[in-house]
Amino acid sequence: MESIITIATVLTMYFNAANDVDTPYLYNSDLEDGVIHKIEVYEQKAEGQMCAKMEYRYSYDEQGRLTSREVMRWDDSKKGWVNDFRHNYKYYKKGYNMETCKWNAEQQAYDIPSEVTLYREIAPSVTSVKTYRMNEAKNDMYLTNSLLCMEPLEVVSSRLLAVN
Numbered sequence: 001m002e003s004i005i006t007i008a009t010v011l012t013m014y015f016n017a018a019n020d021v022d023t024p025y026l027y028n029s030d031l032e033d034g035v036i037h038k039i040e041v042y043e044q045k046a047e048g049q050m051c052a053k054m055e056y057r058y059s060y061d062e063q064g065r066l067t068s069r070e071v072m073r074w075d076d077s078k079k080g081w082v083n084d085f086r087h088n089y090k091y092y093k094k095g096y097n098m099e100t101c102k103w104n105a106e107q108q109a110y111d112i113p114s115e116v117t118l119y120r121e122i123a124p125s126v127t128s129v130k131t132y133r134m135n136e137a138k139n140d141m142y143l144t145n146s147l148l149c150m151e152p153l154e155v156v157s158s159r160l161l162a163v164n
Contacts, residue, residue, distance in 0.1 A: 095120035
């Protein structure tokens with residue numbers, strides 16, 4: 001399974017969002033050598049003013065795969081960005097994990113993952129997706145969702161025909 005979340009994926013998501021003319025949101029990115037490191041999101045109010053909303057910070061490994069996406073929200077009282085949560089990505093031979101860690105303001109650090117989603121290739125063009133959530137009372141994770149994602153039959157068929 002090839003990693004899905006690459007520098008190109010993040011860049012495509014940014015350009016799709018930035019080019020949507022029907023949205024009240026404006027995007028400002030920190031783009032260097034085709035790599036997005038940060039995106040700030042602003043809301044255009046009806047009165048014409050812009051209000052800061054969110055900031056996304058991206059980190060990548062040496063292979064260009066996304067390793068973390070940190071989400072921050074604007075705090076009007078502090079007049080600055082405050083941490084909200086972070087997604088960590090870990091890659092394996094047949095897939096990857098996405099961990100969601102919430103910001104703990106008291107500890108000034110991210111908590112252990114509150115949710116983990118596992119993406120695994122179980123057959124060509126078939127991926128298993130399982131999401132686990134933390135049960136704090138028992139200090140363990142429990143399965144909340146499980147599904148299979150398959151490419152459309154016509155895509156799989158065209159690949160098979162191309163091989164033959």
